[in-house]
Amino acid sequence: MASEKKNKLAFLSMPAPASYVAGLGRGASGFTTRSDIGPAREGPSAEAIAEAQTRRGEEIEADPEQFQDPDNETGLFAGTTYEQDDEEADRIYDAVDDAMDSRRRARREEREKAEMEQLRSERPKIQQQFADLKRGLSAVTDSEWESIPEVGNLTRRKRRKEERSFAVPDSVLVGDRGRGEYENALDSRQQQDGGFETPAESGEMTNFVEIGQARDKILSLKLDQVSNTSAASSGTSTSVDPRGYLTSLNSVVIKSDAEIGDIKRARMLFDSLVKSNPKHSPGWIAAACLEEHAGRMVAARKIIKAGCEQCPKSEDVWLEAARLHTNEDAKVILANAVQHVGQSVKIWLGAADLEGDDSAKRRVLRKALEHIPNSVRLWKETVNLEPSRDDARILLARAVEVIPQSVELWLALARLEAPEQAQKVLNKAQAAVPTSHETWIAAGRLIEQEAVRDTKLTVDERNAKFNIVDGIIARAVRTLRSKGVLLTRDQWLKEAERCEKEGSPRTCEAIVKSTISMEIDEEDRLDTWVSDAKSAEVRGMVSTARAILAYALKTFPDRKSLWMRAADLEEAHGTRENYVAILERAVDHCPQAEDLWLRGAKEKWMSGDVPGARNVLEKAFKANPESEKIWLAAIKIEAENGEIAVARQLLSRARDVADTQRIWMKSAVFERQHGNIPRALETISTALQKFPKFDKLYMIQGQIHQSSKAYPAARASFAAGVKACPKRPTLWILASRLEEADGKSIKARALLEKARLVNPSTDVLWAESVGVEQRSGGEAQAKAMLARALQDCPSSGLLWSMAIWAEPRPTRKSRSTDALKKCQNSTESSAIIICTIARLFWAERKVEKARQWFGRAVDKDRKDDSDVSRDIGDSWGWWMKFERQHGTDVCSFSEHLRAFGRMLIRLFLQEHRQQVVDMCAAADPHHGPVWQSVAKDLKNAGKSTKEILELVADALV
Structure with a gap:
C-alpha cells in the first residue's frame, strides 16, 4: 500500500503533456487567456490599410469573400455532406480525365520530343559538340597527357601593355612649342657670294656611324657596371667574366623536383645496400654512378674509393674508379689494382689505354704478358701495336708456343709468313688443333691465292692447283668426321659464304662440293638444292649459288628447270661468255628444251x-623439227634482218611441217605488214577453214576490212567471230568500236x-561500256554505268582506276x-591501282613519292617469281612520261642558276629516264590497252621495246 501511494504522488507531481486539456474527456473545451500569449495590441483596421495603399498609389486587392452568397457565407456546398456516392463519382471523373489525357499524351510527348531534337540539332550543346573528341581521350596515355604544352594566348590579340608615364623634360616642351612657328626673317649666315650655307656643305649632316659608336659605348659601359661590382664595405671587388659565366651555364644540369626526389630515394637505397653488404661491388658502382649523375663528382670518387x-x-x-678520376690519378688507381687482381686482362688493357703513345702501351702489354702469358687477347693487342711485320711475326711465333690451342694466333701467323712457310705453319696448326676446320679452310685458301697470284701458270696448271683445293677440303671433311667434329650442313654453307666474301670463290666451291649432299634424303635433294641456291642468290652470294647449281646439274643433268635457273643466274650476275657456255651445255643435255635453244639464239642475235643465231636455230630444227616456237624465231630473225623472201619461204615450210594455228596467224600478219593484203585475206580464209575457233583470225580479218573502210565486210567478220568464239571479250570490243567508228553508238551499246x-x-567489257558513254558525251550515264560495273566487278583495278579519276580532287585519296x-x-589489279596513286602524287x-610508287607499280623490288605487273606496258609508259615532265619545277628553279647547274640537272633527269628505259627493256612488257594498240600498229612493226616505250609515253593522256 505504501508503495502504491508513493507512485501516485510521483505521478501527480509530473508535468502535464504539451497538448493536455483538463476535463477534455468530460466535455470541457480549452481556452487561451491573454496571459498565455503575452502582452499584445490590436492591429490596424482594413479601412486604414486601404487608405494607406491609395495614398501610395498601389492597387487595392479585391476581397475574395465579397462575392460570397449572402445566405451562405461559407460556400455554396458548405452545408452538404460528402458521402460515398460523391467519392465514387469523383473517382469516375478522375478516371475519365486520365483516359482523355492518355489519348493526347502520346502525341504530345512525341511532338515535344521532335521539337526538342530539332532544337538540339540546330543549337547543340557544347558537351554534344565535343562528345566524339571526349571519347577519343580514353586512348591518350599518361606520357601524352604530360607532353601537352601549356596553353598560351590563343586569342591572337595583342595584350595591352602597361602604360608607363615619364616626366617630360623642359627641353622637349620648349622644342615642341616652336614646332609650328614660321621664320619671317632671312638667315644672317650668308657667304660672300650672296648664297646661303647649307647644312650639307658645312658638315652638319647626321653621322649615323658616330651614333652607332655612341650607342655601343653606352652599352659597354652598362655591361661593365653589371660585370664589375665593388664591395665598398669590405674593400674587395669581384670580377664576373660574361663569356665564362655563360659557358659555365651550359654545363649546369637543371633538375626538376621529381628528379631530385628520385635521387634522394635512390641515394638512401644504395646507402643501405653498401652498408648491409659491403662486399657487393655492383652496389658501390651504382652508388658512385648516382652521385655522378647528380653532379657530385667528389662524392662519387669518395664512394668508389671506399668500394675499392x-x-x-x-x-x-x-675500372669504374679509373673512369671517374683524371688520367694521372687513373694510372695510380690501376697500378694499385694490379697488386690485387694481377690476373685481370681488363685491368691491364685499361692501363694500356691510359698511355698516350704506342711505345708506352707496348711496354704495359709486355708487362701484362709476363703475368698472364696465356691470354689470347693480350697477345693480339700486343701484335697489333708492333710497328714492323717482322716483330709481329716473332711475337706470334712465341704466342703459338705458349698457347698452341689458339686457332686465331695460328691463322694470324700464317698470314704474316711467306707462302711456303705459311703452309708449314698451317700443318703445325692442324697437328696442334686437329678439331679445327678453320685451319683446313685457310690451307685451301692459301693454295687458291697462290694459283691466282702466279700469272705464269697455264690454264691446266691453274686448274691443277684448284683441284688441290678440292682435295684439301674433302680430306678436311673426312678428318674432322673421324675426330668426332660434326659440323652441320648449314654451318659448312656459312663457311662457304664467308670464303666468298673474303675473295676465295674456288674454296667456296670446294666446300659446297664436299658438303652439299650431307644430311639430305635422296628424294629431297633437288628441292633442297634449288631452295639453297635461291636463298644464296637473294643474300648476294652468287658464287655459292653457282656452286650449288653446278653440283645439282652434275647430279641431275637432264632437268630442264635446273638449267633454266642456272642460265637465269648467269644472265643476271655472270658474264656473257658464261651465259652462252651454260646454254650450250644445257642444249647438249636437254635437246628437246625449246626455251633453251631460243635463249641461245636470242643471245647470239642481240650481240650482233x-x-x-641461225646456226643455233638450225641445230634446234634438227632436234625439234615440229617446234612452233623455233619456226617462228627463225622467221623473225630473217624478217628483222630484211630477208623477206627467206622469211616467206620459212613460213610456207612451217605451215606444211608444223601446221599450227599460231603459224597461220603469223603468216597472215606477215603478209599484212608487208602490204600484201589479198594474200593475207586468202591466208586467213584458209586458216579459218582449219581453225574455225581461233579468235585472232577473225580479229585480223575484221581489222583489215575496217582499215580499208569496208565496214560491212568487217562487221560480217566480227559477227562470225563472236558467234564462233562468244567467250572472247576482245572480239566484242572490236565489234563495238567498229559500230562506234561507223557512227552507230546505239548499236555499240547493244553489242x-x-x-x-x-x-x-x-x-x-564494263570499261568499254563506260568509255562509250564518255565518248558520246553522257557523263551522268557514264557514272551510272561505272557504279554498276563496280558492283559486278568489285576487285577490278581497271574499273577502280576509272572511278578514282571520276571523283573530285579532294576525294580521290580516300x-x-x-x-x-x-x-x-x-x-x-593492285599494280594498276598503285600506278594510279603514283599519278595522283x-x-x-x-x-x-610519285617515283617510288611508279617503282612499286612495275614491281621494281619484287622478290618472287611473279612477273604479272612487270608485263603491264601502260605502267612503264606512265613512268616514262613522268620522268620526262617531272623536272618542270627543277627547271624553273634552275632558271636562277648558272649554266653548269642546269647542265647537271639535265644529266640527272636523263639518268632517271635512261634507268626507266633499261628496266622496261629488261622486263619486255606485252600487255596494257595503250601498249598493245601501239605495239600492234603496222607502222610500229619491227620496233624495239625502247622505241615502243617512247611511243606509248606520247600516246598516254
Missing part, C-alpha cells in the same frame, strides 16, 4: 652475231550489253585507299 677498399678483388670497381550477258563479270583494299588479292607535284 671493400672489394679489392673486383676488377669492375677498379646473226650467223651464230556490249549482249557481250556482258555472255561474259558476266568481265571488267574490260577513293584510292578503298581501291587498294579491294584489289589487294589481285597482282594485276604526280598531279600534286610530289615527285619523290
Whole structure:
C-alpha cells in the first residue's frame, strides 16, 4: 500500500503533456487567456490599410469573400455532406480525365520530343559538340597527357601593355612649342657670294656611324657596371667574366623536383645496400654512378674509393674508379689494382689505354704478358701495336708456343709468313688443333691465292692447283668426321659464304662440293638444292649459288628447270661468255628444251652475231623439227634482218611441217605488214577453214576490212567471230568500236550489253561500256554505268582506276585507299591501282613519292617469281612520261642558276629516264590497252621495246 501511494504522488507531481486539456474527456473545451500569449495590441483596421495603399498609389486587392452568397457565407456546398456516392463519382471523373489525357499524351510527348531534337540539332550543346573528341581521350596515355604544352594566348590579340608615364623634360616642351612657328626673317649666315650655307656643305649632316659608336659605348659601359661590382664595405671587388659565366651555364644540369626526389630515394637505397653488404661491388658502382649523375663528382670518387677498399678483388670497381678520376690519378688507381687482381686482362688493357703513345702501351702489354702469358687477347693487342711485320711475326711465333690451342694466333701467323712457310705453319696448326676446320679452310685458301697470284701458270696448271683445293677440303671433311667434329650442313654453307666474301670463290666451291649432299634424303635433294641456291642468290652470294647449281646439274643433268635457273643466274650476275657456255651445255643435255635453244639464239642475235643465231636455230630444227616456237624465231630473225623472201619461204615450210594455228596467224600478219593484203585475206580464209575457233583470225580479218573502210565486210567478220568464239571479250570490243567508228553508238551499246550477258563479270567489257558513254558525251550515264560495273566487278583495278579519276580532287585519296583494299588479292589489279596513286602524287607535284610508287607499280623490288605487273606496258609508259615532265619545277628553279647547274640537272633527269628505259627493256612488257594498240600498229612493226616505250609515253593522256 505504501508503495502504491508513493507512485501516485510521483505521478501527480509530473508535468502535464504539451497538448493536455483538463476535463477534455468530460466535455470541457480549452481556452487561451491573454496571459498565455503575452502582452499584445490590436492591429490596424482594413479601412486604414486601404487608405494607406491609395495614398501610395498601389492597387487595392479585391476581397475574395465579397462575392460570397449572402445566405451562405461559407460556400455554396458548405452545408452538404460528402458521402460515398460523391467519392465514387469523383473517382469516375478522375478516371475519365486520365483516359482523355492518355489519348493526347502520346502525341504530345512525341511532338515535344521532335521539337526538342530539332532544337538540339540546330543549337547543340557544347558537351554534344565535343562528345566524339571526349571519347577519343580514353586512348591518350599518361606520357601524352604530360607532353601537352601549356596553353598560351590563343586569342591572337595583342595584350595591352602597361602604360608607363615619364616626366617630360623642359627641353622637349620648349622644342615642341616652336614646332609650328614660321621664320619671317632671312638667315644672317650668308657667304660672300650672296648664297646661303647649307647644312650639307658645312658638315652638319647626321653621322649615323658616330651614333652607332655612341650607342655601343653606352652599352659597354652598362655591361661593365653589371660585370664589375665593388664591395665598398669590405674593400674587395669581384670580377664576373660574361663569356665564362655563360659557358659555365651550359654545363649546369637543371633538375626538376621529381628528379631530385628520385635521387634522394635512390641515394638512401644504395646507402643501405653498401652498408648491409659491403662486399657487393655492383652496389658501390651504382652508388658512385648516382652521385655522378647528380653532379657530385667528389662524392662519387669518395664512394668508389671506399668500394675499392671493400672489394679489392673486383676488377669492375677498379675500372669504374679509373673512369671517374683524371688520367694521372687513373694510372695510380690501376697500378694499385694490379697488386690485387694481377690476373685481370681488363685491368691491364685499361692501363694500356691510359698511355698516350704506342711505345708506352707496348711496354704495359709486355708487362701484362709476363703475368698472364696465356691470354689470347693480350697477345693480339700486343701484335697489333708492333710497328714492323717482322716483330709481329716473332711475337706470334712465341704466342703459338705458349698457347698452341689458339686457332686465331695460328691463322694470324700464317698470314704474316711467306707462302711456303705459311703452309708449314698451317700443318703445325692442324697437328696442334686437329678439331679445327678453320685451319683446313685457310690451307685451301692459301693454295687458291697462290694459283691466282702466279700469272705464269697455264690454264691446266691453274686448274691443277684448284683441284688441290678440292682435295684439301674433302680430306678436311673426312678428318674432322673421324675426330668426332660434326659440323652441320648449314654451318659448312656459312663457311662457304664467308670464303666468298673474303675473295676465295674456288674454296667456296670446294666446300659446297664436299658438303652439299650431307644430311639430305635422296628424294629431297633437288628441292633442297634449288631452295639453297635461291636463298644464296637473294643474300648476294652468287658464287655459292653457282656452286650449288653446278653440283645439282652434275647430279641431275637432264632437268630442264635446273638449267633454266642456272642460265637465269648467269644472265643476271655472270658474264656473257658464261651465259652462252651454260646454254650450250644445257642444249647438249636437254635437246628437246625449246626455251633453251631460243635463249641461245636470242643471245647470239642481240650481240650482233646473226650467223651464230641461225646456226643455233638450225641445230634446234634438227632436234625439234615440229617446234612452233623455233619456226617462228627463225622467221623473225630473217624478217628483222630484211630477208623477206627467206622469211616467206620459212613460213610456207612451217605451215606444211608444223601446221599450227599460231603459224597461220603469223603468216597472215606477215603478209599484212608487208602490204600484201589479198594474200593475207586468202591466208586467213584458209586458216579459218582449219581453225574455225581461233579468235585472232577473225580479229585480223575484221581489222583489215575496217582499215580499208569496208565496214560491212568487217562487221560480217566480227559477227562470225563472236558467234564462233562468244567467250572472247576482245572480239566484242572490236565489234563495238567498229559500230562506234561507223557512227552507230546505239548499236555499240547493244553489242556490249549482249557481250556482258555472255561474259558476266568481265571488267574490260564494263570499261568499254563506260568509255562509250564518255565518248558520246553522257557523263551522268557514264557514272551510272561505272557504279554498276563496280558492283559486278568489285576487285577490278581497271574499273577502280576509272572511278578514282571520276571523283573530285579532294576525294580521290580516300577513293584510292578503298581501291587498294579491294584489289589487294589481285597482282594485276593492285599494280594498276598503285600506278594510279603514283599519278595522283604526280598531279600534286610530289615527285619523290610519285617515283617510288611508279617503282612499286612495275614491281621494281619484287622478290618472287611473279612477273604479272612487270608485263603491264601502260605502267612503264606512265613512268616514262613522268620522268620526262617531272623536272618542270627543277627547271624553273634552275632558271636562277648558272649554266653548269642546269647542265647537271639535265644529266640527272636523263639518268632517271635512261634507268626507266633499261628496266622496261629488261622486263619486255606485252600487255596494257595503250601498249598493245601501239605495239600492234603496222607502222610500229619491227620496233624495239625502247622505241615502243617512247611511243606509248606520247600516246598516254
